[in-house]
Amino acid sequence: MVVIKWISQVVVLILVVSGLLFFAAQAGSNLRAKNIETSWRFLSVKPGIQLGEGIDVNPSTGARALWVGMVNTIRVSAVGLILATILGTIIGVARLSKNWIVNKLSTTFIEIIRNVPLLVQILFWAVVIRTWSEVDFNLGPIHNWFMVSQKGIALPRIFPSTGFYQWMVVVLIGAYVGRRVYHQRETEREETGRETHALSTALGIVAVFAAVGLLIHPLFGFLGPIFTAIGDVLDAIPILVVQLLLSAAMVAAAGLWIKRFLDNLRTPAGLAKLTDDDIFRIIFAGFSALMGIVLVFVIWPGLSAWLIHSLRDFFHLLGDKFEWLRTGRPLDGERPRIVQTGRFPNFSTSGLVITKEFAALLFGVVLYTAAFIAEIVRAGILAVPKGQTEAAGALGLSRGLALRKVVLPQAMRVILPPMGNQYLNLVKNTSLAIAVGFADLVQVGQTLYNQTGRTLEVVAIWMGFYLGMSLLISVVVNFFNVRLRIVER
């Protein structure tokens, strides 16, 4: 019996691996037969395209162009996630309101938004923005502060300046001290029952550090040479050492996993008897570590060099941000301005300009996702039985305290998993940017493959990017999910 089990495991593994290899080979030969070959050369040559907006509108390589697209996607997603969460929560709570008007308004909003396709809504916003006024030299509502036109929305911008990183060091020290004081005060409150104002004290400490930091941050310029030196040291490490370290890390990870796995199986009566399945998992963990080592040394030898160079560049970059006694403001601000370079007046590069494409896409995904989040929030709050609020009230807890200590912790448990789904949807839905010509990853990718014909490669990059983003969000949401679950049971 044991032999059959083992053989079946191995046979299944071989079948799956050879199946995958077969399909890959088949696809490869089909493509070759049609004279389609995969080539990544387009990533390193100048694409000759102009992007609508982004960190670099004239990218020098294909890879750079895609990167600009990715940053744009991440930008609109990040802003969208925050706004959709806030708006959705407000509307969700409003839908539970006893005020008739508030209640009906939010219900109407949800029903309309949920039942119209997102693509239509994004196009709708693009049309709405087109009806806004043209850019001129006394554009309102508040000239040179907050301006709305059919080219987009312009706002003042605050950004890190020369002293920012030196100042941040002081602020981080302040945050650390504040954290310590906060915990100390919290413990004191719990032990003595006296109100110790933990949060306000901690925030005050951070504020004091931030203020003092404005004066003393040039002193922290001494960190600059240190970072540069670290970069130099990293650069001097031979590639072989890095490869050996990576291998050791993988062996250690596998060993740790096996140890924890065995610890979980251990009962007070001693180690339980391992089933074949358990043994297989242990072998599999070891095998994975081995494959990792093969990857580092054979399949992708460049990985180690890439890692070490990235780290070096990172520390050198950090080193440039610091300089002994370098003065300068940590933050700078600028207002939007209107300039005329061509035939028509336009926003200058100063200030934060939300382009019409970005705005249309953002309005679309935020409102759409907010409608779903509102329903999730409502469901989460309703999922907490009325008896819980009553019991908290009967104990003398104020409404706010009951909400914070009793209702929300229980509602969050219900809210979080579907909320994660909505976050994933929002990120994926930003690919509809193509409808309004916003330079997100999909739009840039499409332009790129129209010019180079490298469709397959671009699609692979798209898929990899969205998969990576989705996994990242899943990991974050799951982290909080697990934390809530541990709190509960």
Next chain:
Amino acid sequence: MTGLEARADMIVCEGVKKWFGDFQALRGIDMTVEEREVVVVLGPSGSGKSTLIRCINRLEVHQEGRIIVDGVELTNDLRNIEKIRSEVGMVFQQFNLFPHLTIMDNITLAPIWVRKKPREEAETLAMELLDRVGIPEQADKYPGQLSGGQQQRVAIARALAMEPRVMLFDEPTSALDPEMIKEVLDVMKELAQTGMTMIVVTHEMGFAREVADRIIFMESGEIVEEGTPEHFFTNPTEDRTKLFLSQIL
């Protein structure tokens, strides 16, 4: 209980009326509960028993009449309500323990956050109370891991942790399996013997007969008859009381 000693009025209801939409749940209740008195409220379901005691700590709002608890009248003033609620303990039919908190945290939540007690002191008190209700070993478990009877005893301990002057029980044994009813009633008996002022809505006639100083019989939102257990069970005057007793005894 001789009834001769002078005792302060703990709860006074004067002409309390309450409507749910068109339905009138309370039709003018006049009732006084003295300090250290145990009052059992009986009556068929839908007679307004639960509504009455829920009005006493403002879980329901009465529309007419006055309710005075320990000298403070119940009004819309939030501070009054919170003060009264922290002096009136309530035990629910469905326990309503907080499922995301351990037994210990369930009991210490209100003492720490409302009474501002130091955690250590609150936990010592909680252990004493758990001892009293007979389950000190469950302190670190979660409500879901306890039996119904144990959960209801925790709920009593949680209410007692606020050191209330009055305890309200809203059908505390109705959601329990038969074999668990006794353990909860025993805790309530012990509580009555210590001189706690109690109003108990229940269907447990044995408990009413044994523990109550006074029984109030309600029907259709009115108090039909009240008196000592002896009078009530052996010699009721009202026909409706007789009918009720004949149905359940």
